[in-house]
Amino acid sequence: MLYINGKFTSQKITGVQRFARSLVCALDAFLFSICDKNHVPKVILLCPIGASPPKLKYINVEYSGSLISGHLWEQLVLPFASRRGILINFSGSAPIFKMGQICAIHDAAIYDHPTAYTKLFRLWYSVLFRILGKTSKLILTVSEFSKCRLQKFINVSEEDISVLYNGSGHITGVISDVNVLQKFGINAKEYIFAVGSLNPTKNLSNLLTAFKEISEKLNVTLVVAGGCNTSVFQSNFDSSSPFERVKFIGYIPDEELKALYENALAFVFPSTYEGFGIPPLExxxxxxxxxxxxxxxxPEVCGDAAYYFDPLDIASITEAIEEIIANSKLREKLVIKGFERVAFFDWNHTAKKLFNDLKKIGVL
Structure with missing residues (x-):
């Protein structure tokens, strides 16, 4: 029996939840396509009561627990509910006392950038990751960069860690809600768009400093979407009173997100640290x-489809923004390169890679 940790089905969709939901859907479609010709064990997505799982054809959905949700559900209810089989965890955390797990750890940021997180969050995940590195049947991660960093910090061997890239395509079927422009007073093709939380590694402070230097001479706005979880991130950044020509619009649904991508002059991604980074692909x-x-x-993710800058150098960020605004040929080139690049990242390929990894370790 194969179980999947469905805690992500009760959470807002950010990076790790996007990975989990998209991969589960792709895995479901792949298993459904081969189940008549291959022996495929029963797979169950275990969800908290009140969760919103995706519609699935092969993978069964079961609900467990009652009043408990979130981390407590994951630590107390999930191990018992999955006691008869292997448990796969896609969204960056897992039950600490469950044996026979497969766990996705998306990055090593708590080790590489510990001051970006609260002490409690940092302590919990540093302990959890080291235990999972020793007890898991397989560690999954989302880039060669993350694989290298995790091998350093949690002592996982080469054969016990596998890279599963995020895919693209999840935003293709979303219907754009162009009303978001009027909602926030934004003019199409007159803004630079950014997506990110207030995690210090998202580097919004340097982006704002760079943008402030050019905002007075260029008729463009900076629009920033994303939330901030203060129980996770240790941030002194204040988005409540940004200077003129900057709009912080908070967490938005995919329909509005897609419309803002489509109508932006360009997208800027100033992070100093990412395990993968889905927004540039979107x-x-x-x-x-x-x-x-x-x-x-x-650079591993974006390849030659992005115009790069040094995120620690204000002048470099400023020059990149000025160049993308002024150079229409560069924008056209990057759009073409972007379409070519996203074709490399496919959730179906990722699901097949996972299936082969599971067969290799005897889970399937």
Whole structure:
């Protein structure tokens, strides 16, 4: 019996939840396509009561627990509910006392950038990751960069860690809600778009400093979407009173997100640290040219489809923004390169890679 940790089905969709939901859907479609010709064990997505799982054809959905949700559900209810089989965890955490698990750890940020997180969050995950590195049947991660960093910090061997890239395509079927432009007073093709939480590694402070230097001479706005979980991130960043020409619009649904990608002059991704970084691919998929940081996993993901800058150098960020605004040929080139790049990242290929990994370790 194979179980999947469905805690992500009760959470807002950010990076790790996007990975979990999209991969489960792709795995479900793949298993459904081969189940008549191959022996495939029963797979169950275990969800908290009140969760909203995706519609699935092969994978069964079961609900467990009652009043308990979130981390308590994962630590107390899930191990018992999955006691008869192997448990796969896609969204970055897992039950600490469950044996026979497969766990996705998306990055090593708590080790590489510990000050970005609260002490409690950092303590819990540093202990959890080290235990999972020793007890899991397989560790999954989302880039070669993350694989390298995790091998350093949790002592997982080469054969016990596998890279499963995020895919693209999840935003293709979303219907754009262009009303978001009027909702926030934004003019199409007159803004630079950014997506990210207030995690210090998202580097919004440097982006704002760079943008402030050019905002007075260029008729463009900076629009920033994303939330902030203060129980996780240790941030002194204040988005409540940004200067003129900057709009912080908070967490938005996919319909509005897609519309903002499609109508932006360009997308900027200034992170100093990413395990993968899905937003640049989403922007490329929507025909939005991308300028991005040259650090961590970002060049691995974006390849030659982004115009890079040094996120620690204000002048470099400023020059990149000015260039993307002024150079229409560069924007056109990046749009074409972006469409080519996203074709490389496919959830169906990722699901097949996972299936082969599971067969290799004897789970399937």
């Amino acid at each position: 922007a490329m998929e929507c025909g939005c040219p991308v300028i991005a940081s040259n650090l961590a996993s970002i």
